[in-house]
Amino acid sequence: MLLLSVGLILFLGVHCLRLVPGLRDTLQVRLGAAPYKLGYTAISLIGFGLIIYGKVIAHPTPSIWTTPDWGHQAALFAVPVGIILLTSAYAPGHIRRWVRHPMLAGVVVWSGAHLLANAEASAVLLFGSFFVWSLVTFIAACLRETPPPVVKGWGGDLTAIVLGLIAALIILNLHGYLFGISVVG
Secondary structure, X not given: OHHHHHHHHHHHHHHOHHHOOOHHXXXXXXXXXXXXXXXXXXXXXXXXXXXXXXXXXXXXXXXXXXXXXXXXXXXXHHHHHHHHHHHHOOOOOHHHHHHOOHHHHHXXXXXXXXXHHOOEHHHHHHHHHHHHHHHHHHHHHXXXXXXXXXXXXXHHHHHHHHHXXXXXXXXHHHHHHHHOOOOXX
C-alpha cells in the first residue's frame, strides 16, 4: 500500500494548496504562472497514476470492518448522484448554484458511497482519504467564496443529469474491467 499512499499524498497534497491562505498565490509568484501550472499538473498526474497502480497491486487487503448489508445498494444510488454533481460543476445551472461546489460535493458522495460498500484496507485508505479531503475542502471553499450567479433555465442542469447518468451507466458496466471489481452481474 506504499505506492497508493505516496500517490494519495502527491495528488491530494497538491490539491490542498488552496487550504493554506496565500500559499498558492505565493508559489505562482515565485515560480511563475506557467511553471506552477506545469508542476501542479505533473505532480497531480504522477500521484493519480500511483493511486491507480498502488490500488491495483494492493488488492486484496484485509477488511477493516463489516460493511452494512444495505451498503452496496446505497452505493448504487449514491455514486450516480456523485457523478451528476461532478458533471454539474461544468454546466452552469441551478445545481451548481445550490450546491456551490458540486465537484467537491460529488467527491464526498462518491467516496462516502464507496466506503459504505467496501471495507478492504486499501479501499478505506483510498476512499477515506478522498472523503476527508473533499469534505474539508468543500467546507473551506463554502466559507471562502460567494455562490455563483443566478441562472435562468434548466438546460445546464438537464445536461449535467443526462451526461452524469450516462457516465454512471458506462462506469457501472465497465467497473469490473476498469477496477477489477464487478458491481453488477
